Amino acid sequence: MENGEIDYLEVVSEGAETEFFEYLNTRGVLKHLADTYPLERKKQEVPLWLYIASDISLRLHGMQSFHGYPLVIRSGGLLNALGPEVGKKTVHPKTGQVTIQCPGFNHKNKYDRQTTCDQDFLRKTARATEADKLVGWFNTEMPRLLEQRGLFDPEGIFIGDASYIFVPDNENYKGSDVLLFDEHNHPVEKEKLSPSQLRRCRYRRCYKWVELIHTNSSGEFFFFVAMHFGAREVS
DNA sequence: GCGGGGAATCTCACGCTGCA
DNA sequence: TGCAGCGTGAGATTCCCCGC
Structure with a gap:
């Protein structure tokens, strides 16, 4: 550290992550999510709950790439939470060297x-999951989980938050829309603008991102209850 | 650095055969 | 008839290369 020889700096607490996944695991949340996950496999070697837990862990670490998985496993708390039958991490008392041992779910390695x-x-599991089914699953199972655990606040405050995600003007962005935006990046209707206003606008390709957030009046928590990502129309 | 995708490899279900 | 052993093929996972 003193010499600036830092390969990677981790901001997520290993202990907090362990507690988080222990909660999900022991309360049956991971199993419930895996049982309802919208991907049917004729044969299953690696369990889906591990896929879901791993994916959550990647997001917790802000890791956008699957290539970062070994790093997340090494530095995060997921392994501690799942127990030695899934894997164990040992730290050498003198050198501090971390050794990972994972039995795996097959012997193909x-x-x-x-x-x-x-x-x-x-x-490949992520790629095999259909996007529409994944969003539908989230929008169904997340409210169900919150309800089952009595986490909905009696005040019943829900906030719909919408924004636009701009992408390059490329038709390969499936389900995207080309809309007219003003200089503040607010969507506008061409018919309602004066010629001078229209000159300051431009067409941009985008997705609409809508989140339904549950909270209480003092803002003590925020639960993402449902979401939509795609074209303008939200049903 | 990253995702796509093909090749290699392993696992397991299934059907067939032989034997008690 | 029931069971074990074997071969086969489909599917899942791992390894690896390629292109962006």
Whole structure:
């Protein structure tokens, strides 16, 4: 650290992450999510609950790439929470060297496992999941989970928050829209603008991102209850 | 650095065969 | 008839290369 030889700096507390996943695991939340996850496999070797937990862990670490999975497993608290049958992390008392041992869920690997499952398993499982079904699953199971655990506040405050995600003008962005925006990036209707106003506007390709957030009047918590990502129309 | 995708490899279900 | 052993093929996972 003193010499500036830092390969990676982690901001998520390992202990907090362990507690978080222990909660999800022992309360049956992970199992419930896996049982309802919208992907049917004729054969399943690596369990879906591990995929879901791993994906959540990646997001907690702000890791956008599956390539970062070994790093997240090494530095995060997921492994501690899932127990030695999934993997264990030992720290050498003198050198501080971290050693990972994961038995895995099959014997297809040639190399010693440094992660609970191969990062490509995560990538291909994500790719095999249909986007519409995934959003539908989230919008169904998240409110159900919150209700089952009595987490909805009696005040019943829900906030709909919408914003636009701009992307390059490329039709390959499936389900995107091209809309007219003013100089403040607010969507406008061409018919309602004067010629001078119209000159300051431009068409931009975008997605609409809508979140339904549950909170209470003192703002003590925020639960993301439902979401929509896609074209303008929200049903 | 990253995701896409193909090849390699492993697992397991299923059907067939032989035997008690 | 029931069971074990074997071969086969589909599917899942791992390894690896390629292009952006």
